[in-house]
Amino acid sequence: xxxxxxxxxxxxxxxxxxxxxxxxxxxxxxxxxxxxxxxxxxxxxxxxxxxxxxxxxxxxxxxxxxxxxxxxxxxxxxxxxxxxxxxxxxxxxxxxxxxxxxxxxxxxxxxxxxxxxxxxxxxxxxxxxxxxxxxxxxxxxxxxxxxxxxxxxxxxxxxxxxxxxxxxxxxxxxxxxxxxxxxxxxxxxxxxxxxxxxxxxxxxxxxxxxxxxxxxxxxxxxxxxxxxxxxxxxxxxxxxxxxxxxxxxxxxxxxxxxxxxxxxxxxxxxxxxxxxxxxxxxxxxxxxxxxxxxxxxxxxxxxxxxxxxxxxxxxxxxxxxxxxxxxxxxxxxxxxxxxxxxxxxxxxxxxxxxx
Amino acid sequence: xxxxxxxxxxxxxxxxxxxxxxxxxxxxxxxxxxxxxxxxxxxxxxxxxxxxxxxxxxxxxxxxxxxxxxxxxxxxxxxxxxxxxxxxxxxxxxxxxxxxxxxxxxxxxxxxxxxxxxxxxxxxxxxxxxxxxxxxxxxxxxxxxxxxxxxxxxxxxxxxxxxxxxxxxxxxxxxxxxxxxxxxxxxxxxxxxxxxxxxxxxxxxxxxxxxxxxxxxxxxxxxxxxxxxxxxxxxxxxxxxxxxxxxxxxxxxxxxxxxxxxxxxxxxxxxxxxxxxxxxxxxxxxxxxxxxxxxxxxxxxxxxxxxxxxxxxxxxxxxxxxxxxxxxxxxxxxxxxxxxxxxxxxxxxxxxxxxxxxxxxxxxxxxxxxxxxxxxxxxxxxxxxxxxxxxxxxxxxxxxxxxxxxxxxxxxxxxxxxxxxxxxxxxxxxxxxxxxxxxxxxxxxxxxxxxxxxxxxxxxxxxxxxxxxxxxxxxxxxxxxxxxxxxxxxxxxxxxxxxxxxx
Numbered sequence: 001x002x003x004x005x006x007x008x009x010x011x012x013x014x015x016x017x018x019x020x021x022x023x024x025x026x027x028x029x030x031x032x033x034x035x036x037x038x039x040x041x042x043x044x045x046x047x048x049x050x051x052x053x054x055x056x057x058x059x060x061x062x063x064x065x066x067x068x069x070x071x072x073x074x075x076x077x078x079x080x081x082x083x084x085x086x087x088x089x090x091x092x093x094x095x096x097x098x099x100x101x102x103x104x105x106x107x108x109x110x111x112x113x114x115x116x117x118x119x120x121x122x123x124x125x126x127x128x129x130x131x132x133x134x135x136x137x138x139x140x141x142x143x144x145x146x147x148x149x150x151x152x153x154x155x156x157x158x159x160x161x162x163x164x165x166x167x168x169x170x171x172x173x174x175x176x177x178x179x180x181x182x183x184x185x186x187x188x189x190x191x192x193x194x195x196x197x198x199x200x201x202x203x204x205x206x207x208x209x210x211x212x213x214x215x216x217x218x219x220x221x222x223x224x225x226x227x228x229x230x231x232x233x234x235x236x237x238x239x240x241x242x243x244x245x246x247x248x249x250x251x252x253x254x255x256x257x258x259x260x261x262x263x264x265x266x267x268x269x270x271x272x273x274x275x276x277x278x279x280x281x282x283x284x285x286x287x288x289x290x291x292x293x294x295x296x297x298x299x300x301x302x303x304x305x306x307x308x309x310x311x312x313x314x315x316x317x318x319x320x321x322x323x324x325x326x327x328x329x330x331x332x333x334x335x336x337x338x339x340x341x342x343x344x345x346x347x348x349x350x351x352x353x354x355x
Numbered sequence: 356x357x358x359x360x361x362x363x364x365x366x367x368x369x370x371x372x373x374x375x376x377x378x379x380x381x382x383x384x385x386x387x388x389x390x391x392x393x394x395x396x397x398x399x400x401x402x403x404x405x406x407x408x409x410x411x412x413x414x415x416x417x418x419x420x421x422x423x424x425x426x427x428x429x430x431x432x433x434x435x436x437x438x439x440x441x442x443x444x445x446x447x448x449x450x451x452x453x454x455x456x457x458x459x460x461x462x463x464x465x466x467x468x469x470x471x472x473x474x475x476x477x478x479x480x481x482x483x484x485x486x487x488x489x490x491x492x493x494x495x496x497x498x499x500x501x502x503x504x505x506x507x508x509x510x511x512x513x514x515x516x517x518x519x520x521x522x523x524x525x526x527x528x529x530x531x532x533x534x535x536x537x538x539x540x541x542x543x544x545x546x547x548x549x550x551x552x553x554x555x556x557x558x559x560x561x562x563x564x565x566x567x568x569x570x571x572x573x574x575x576x577x578x579x580x581x582x583x584x585x586x587x588x589x590x591x592x593x594x595x596x597x598x599x600x601x602x603x604x605x606x607x608x609x610x611x612x613x614x615x616x617x618x619x620x621x622x623x624x625x626x627x628x629x630x631x632x633x634x635x636x637x638x639x640x641x642x643x644x645x646x647x648x649x650x651x652x653x654x655x656x657x658x659x660x661x662x663x664x665x666x667x668x669x670x671x672x673x674x675x676x677x678x679x680x681x682x683x684x685x686x687x688x689x690x691x692x693x694x695x696x697x698x699x700x701x702x703x704x705x706x707x708x709x710x711x712x713x714x715x716x717x718x719x720x721x722x723x724x725x726x727x728x729x730x731x732x733x734x735x736x737x738x739x740x741x742x743x744x745x746x747x748x749x750x751x752x753x754x755x756x757x758x759x760x761x762x763x764x765x766x767x768x769x770x771x772x773x774x775x776x777x778x779x780x781x782x783x784x785x786x787x788x789x790x791x792x793x794x795x796x797x798x799x800x801x802x803x804x805x806x807x808x809x810x811x812x813x814x815x816x817x818x819x820x821x822x823x824x825x826x827x828x829x830x831x832x833x834x835x836x837x838x839x840x841x842x843x844x845x846x847x848x849x850x851x852x853x854x855x856x857x858x
Contacts, residue, residue, distance in 0.1 A: 110756045113838050114728055126564065127775050129756075130785065137836075161586075161612055163565075163764045164754040166785035166837040169792045189643075223396060235397035239417075252493070253425050253448035253457035256643065301395025301415035325395035325415045327432060338415055338430040 004098040005043040006084070006148075007035045008077045010051045010069065010119065010133075012107035017064040017125030022204035023196040024106035025052050027156060030205075030213055031104045040216065040228075040274035043102065049077040053122065067122035071168070074121070074133045082172050085147045095177060097147040102154075105135050106206055109157025109188050112165045117155050117188050120162075129165040137170040139182065146177015150271055156187040156206040158195035181267040183230040185212065185237060186260040197246055208259050211241040211344075218279040219343035222269075223322045226278045230271040234261040236342075243344035280320035281341050287312045291330045301325040357398035376410035378437035381418055384444025387636040387647040389421040405649035423447035423639040425457065449635045450489070450582040451615045454627045456635075458491040458584065464626040466538040470530050470546030471580065471624035476523040479552030482573035483622060484514060486525050486558070488583040488609045489544040497541070507531065508585060509545035511561035511608050517570070517719055517746045519765075522556060523549045548622070553697065555719045555746070559765065562608045563589040566765040567755070569611055570720045574663075575696045580617040580624055586610030612757040616722065618663050630662050637668035641675075641725070641759040648672050653680075656687050663699070666691045670705040671725045671759070685709050700747075701726040707733040714738055718745035724761045727754065734841035735831040741840035751839050752778020782837055786847040789833060790825065824854040 011028025013021045032050045035041035053059060056068035085097040108120040110129055118132040125131075139153040187195070187208020199205045212233075214220070220236035221228045242250060242257040249255045263271075287296060291312040298308040301324055308319050312330070321341045329336040381390050383405060392401040392409065394416055401409040411433055419428045422445040431438050449456050452463035471485045488508040512525035529547035532539050553575035559568035573579050585607040617634050625631065633652070640647035648669065656669050666687050673684045684705065691702045700719050704726035706712055717730050717739055727750075733739035741747050753763040825833075825848060833844045845855060 111758075112756060113835065114724065114758065130781055161755060161757050161762075164756045164838060166782055166839075168785065169788040169836075171792060173792060232397075235393070235399070239393060239397045239419075248493075253423070253446070256424055257426060260644075302412075303414065323396075325417065325430070327415055336432075338432065340417070340430075 005041075005047065005100040005102070006081055006098050007032065007041070007043045007048040007102035007104070008051070008074070008081075009035065009048065009102070009104045010074055010106070012053055012069060012119065012122050014053045014059045014061060014067065015108060015120070015122055015124065016061050016067050017123070017128070018108055018120065021107065021158065021196060023206045023209070024156070025054060026203060027106045027206050027209040028052060028104065031106075031154070031209065034213060034216055035102055035104075040276065041102070047098070049080065051077065056122075061122070064123050064125055064128075069121060070123050071121045071131055071133055074119075078138060081142070081147065085145075095145070095147070095175065097142075099148060100150040100152060101139075101142055101148040102152045103135060103139055104154045104156075105133070106156040106209060109155065109159055110162045110165075111159070111188075112167045116167055117157065117186055118167070119155065119157055126162060129162045130168065132165065132168060134167050134170055136184065137167060139184065141171035143180065143182050144177070145171070145175040146179065149180040150267070151180070151182045152271075152273070153182070153184045154187075154209075154212060155185070156195075156208040156212075158190055159188050160191060179265075181230075181265045181271050182262075183234075183267055183271055183273075184260075184262040184264070185233075186262075187212075187241075188260070189256040197249075199244070207244045208237075208241060210244045211237055211259075214244075214343060215240070216274055218276045219323055221274070221276050221278055221323070223278050223324055226276050227269070227272050228274040228276060229269040230263050230267040230273070231269045233273060234263055237261050240342050240344055243342060278322050279343060280322055281343050283319055283321050283339065283341060285317045285319070285328060285339075287314075287317055287330075288335070289314065290333065291335065294333065295331040297329045297331060299327040299329060301327070357394045357396075357400040375412060377413055377433040377435060379407070379409050379411055379416070379418075379431065379433060380437065380439040381407040381420070381442070382439070383420050383422075383442045385422050385632070385636060386649045386651040387422070387633065387640060388442070388445065389645060389647060391419045391421070393417050393419070403649075404647060405651050420445065421645075423449075423636060424643065444632075447636070447639070449615055449639070450584040450610075450613060451617075451631060451635055452487075452489070452582070452626055453632055453635070456632075459626075460491075460540050460542060462532075462538040462540040463487075463489055463542070463544055466530075466532065466544050466546055467582075467624045468626060469538070471548060471578075472622060473530075473548055474550050475530065475547045476528045476549040478514075478522050478549055480550055481575050482553045482577055482579070483548055483550050484556065484558075484571060484573055484579045484581065485546070485548045485622070485624065486512065486514075486529070486581045486583070487544065487546050487624075488512060488525075488529075488585075490542045490585045490607070492542055505533065505543055506607055507545060508543050508583075509547065509609060512583075513559050513561070514549055514551075514571075515557040515559055515568070517555040517557060519557065522551065523547070525549075555700075558611065558614075560609050560611055563606055564764070567611050567762050568765050569614070569760050569762045570700070570722050571616070572699055572701075572719075572722060574618070574699065577618045577620060577663075577695075578622045580615075580619060582615040583609040583611070584613060586613070611762050612755070612760060614760060616664055616760075620661070630660065630665060634662050634665045634668065637665060637672060638759060641668055641671055641723075644675065644758075646672070646675060648676075653683060656683060656690070660690070663691050663694050663702075666694070667699075667701045667705065667723065667726075668759070670702075671723065674705075674708060674725070674729075679708070681709060704729045707739055712738060714740060716740050716742055717747045718742040720747045720750050720761055720763070722761060723759050724754070724757070725759060727761050728838075731834055731838065731840055735834045737841065739840075741842065743842060748840075748843075751843055752782065754838065782839065782843070783847055783850060785837055786833065786844070787851055789836060790851065790853065823852060824856045826856050830855055 009032040011024035013024040035043045061067040089095040105119040118134045121131045143151045196206045215236040220233040222232045386405040390403045390407045420442045425445045425447045446457040452459045467487045509526045514522040525547045529545040531545045532543045556571045557568045700721040750763045755762040
């Protein structure tokens with residue numbers, strides 16, 4: 001949240017040599033919009049490099065060799081950051097480019113070596129996976145070089161079984177600076193069929209990015225402070241990304257239900273991604289006829305404090321609740337039910353609970 | 356992690372705060388099941404593997420139990436009395452037709468039991484390799500009335516010597532569910548037991564995406580059991596307006612990358628074996644990079660395990676820890692050496708993480724990709740050496756981006772617009788790029804102009820290439836980035852005019 005932050009956002013969806021995707025461009029645009037929005041991401045627009053398939057009109061491309069964006073387009077964005085750092089060094093401000101770097105990649109992906117995640121560029125084919133950008137390696141390079149205090153990497157890349165490849169060169173030499181903090185999120189364990197799907201807005205989006213943006217815009221905030229931190233976002237993604245999978249995928253024993261979210265430097269609550277007004281979600285509680293005239297209470301999860309109450313009158317009870325787990329209780333008859341409010345449902349109609 | 360969790364029971368805790376805590380006990384049906392307890396704000400309060408015993412402040416918590424990719428969740432309300440939750444073993448996806456797994460049929464179990472006891476091909480003696488390939492139709496397809504046409508589940512499967520010579524055509528030699536009197540059902544199966552001489556083999560499958568292969572080690576006196584489900588190979592989208600760059604029609608073939616491999620001293624497969632289930636959960640833990648080594652499993656590794664594959668997979672799980680228990684790894688390696696009569700490349704790869712090793716010469720590719728990574732890392736400081744011209748050397752440039760098996764693609768399909776590029780060329784380009792970035796950063800030029808002392812009349816400048824060098828640290832980085840052994844990096848460096856210096 002500073003005018004010293006930078007962002008590189010890439011969305012590739014047309015692959016003449018592979019299968020095309022649907023979500024990466026709109027997902028990249030949505031992430032860039034979040035990054036630029038005053039308040040949450042707050043990165044100055046001139047410090048955001050957005051690289052999209054549609055920048056290279058007119059798709060479809062006549063062939064693999066004409067497909068874009070290619071690797072060099074992304075590396076030019078990294079060059080821009082390197083130049084920022086070198087300009088600052090020349091001004092006596094040290095070899096630094098800013099406070100936080102965001103890197104977001106969406107498209108086809110693969111793991112060239114065991115601990116790497118790479119984005120395949122538009123001209124990649126099954127036999128030419130060397131046309132890739134190694135996201136984790138680049139993020140780690142900027143971290144090690146100390147160009148930024150914080151490096152945040154999100155990769156939403158579907159994964160197929162491609163032949164391996166050497167990892168492409170990253171960085172601008174062996175530079176070691178002051179080490180800051182990293183926060184990495186990977187939605188990279190799924191094949192295309194599960195990795196993106198139509199979402200409630202009617203458009204196809206990546207499951208991981210949908211959960212990520214839902215988390216960043218409020219559902220992943222600490223309900224007390226309104227801060228979306230590395231810690232709170234990680235907890236949200238690990239526990240709630242599954243809410244965005246299709247019912248079939250949820251039941252499929254071959255589908256991973258959690259993303260990889262790494263906080264390798266224990267940034268925890270110290271890395272603040274956004275401060276938001278904690279959202280309230282609509283919850284409709286259908287009360288049994290036997291509860292008529294009785295007091296119905298909603299209790300908090302951590303100390304059973306009363307959050308809301310009503311006297312059942314035969315109709316549904318609709319209330320607004322912050323994200324959390326609650327106990328709904330009918331006083332006097334022992335009826336109770338745990339409800340989990342996470343903001344993964346469209347609002348309205350919100351969550352419907354039959355007590 | 357939420358602050359409330361404690362493993363200290365109130366009786367032994369001194370503060371009044373601790374006395375308010377309530378005991379939560381969770382048990383699971385699998386010793387490798389991961390258990391997570393999160394509070395209402397999704398903060399992790401406690402975690403364990405296999406079973407959990409913790410003390411928490413009163414409140415509402417969610418208990419999640421994860422076995423492989425399957426998970427169950429339940430809310431618990433902790434008030435003033437201890438709460439116990441018991442989770443049965445969760446069915447998970449595996450190609451082995453084990454009881455209580457997500458993709459099993461009793462007729463598959465019966466067929467595997469029956470045919471693993473037979474010998475379908477005699478290609479040697481002293482060991483055997485049983486291959487059971489099958490299909491499994493998801494319920495939603497069954498409910499939708501989608502019938503798949505019968506396709507041989509072992510289509511394209513072959514057993515070869517480690518050098519690539521044919522040993523058995525599994526597709527042609529296997530018994531199948533189509534035979535009269537076979538254990539039949541909607542999902543087909545094929546079974547083939549090959550009696551072999553002890554040694555290293557390749558299991559290969561010919562697909563529209565090329566021929567994939569992986570090493571199978573058949574130790575003397577042991578029987579290898581391999582189980583395979585199906586995988587879709589080929590492009591899944593047509594692009595009529597573009598030049599053909601796809602790899603052809605979609606077809607199913609056995610899925611090597613997700614194979615299950617077990618070793619048994621009994622030839623016949625047992626579908627309700629606890630250790631077989633454990634081997635599979637260890638493989639899936641490794642594949643998904645989950646920390647599934649419970650204290651019970653660690654204890655088992657120190658005492659006794661019957662299937663060497665469990666030890667090999669667990670050895671890699673140990674190394675996934677931030678601070679690996681190398682003492683336990685040493686015990687596992689020693690146990691494995693005691694179990695196996697001859698050298699196993701994966702066991703020797705694991706031993707490379709232990710001290711006091713003699714340099715290891717590797718000529719056979721290991722079965723696991725992580726074993727290959729250990730070998731490559733060890734070549735950096737010459738604790739291991741990949742023998743030139745060996746079967747291990749021949750996989751360079753062919754390793755697939757899958758985990759946990761070391762699967763290689765042997766002959767990529769030649770299709771218009773996606774011509775195969777020789778690995779040597781790809782690696783040379785990659786190496787040159789890595790070196791260029793270093794030189795660019797250092798402000799060096801790859802080529803320098805010099806004034807020769809014996810310059811011809813007129814002082815004409817000549818371009819010469821100065822001898823250049825890279826240090827040991829850079830060599831190690833290159834070995835990791837390129838995923839090749841040291842000798843290969845040194846050859847590439849030499850081709851580019853570089854020497855390796857000690858510093």
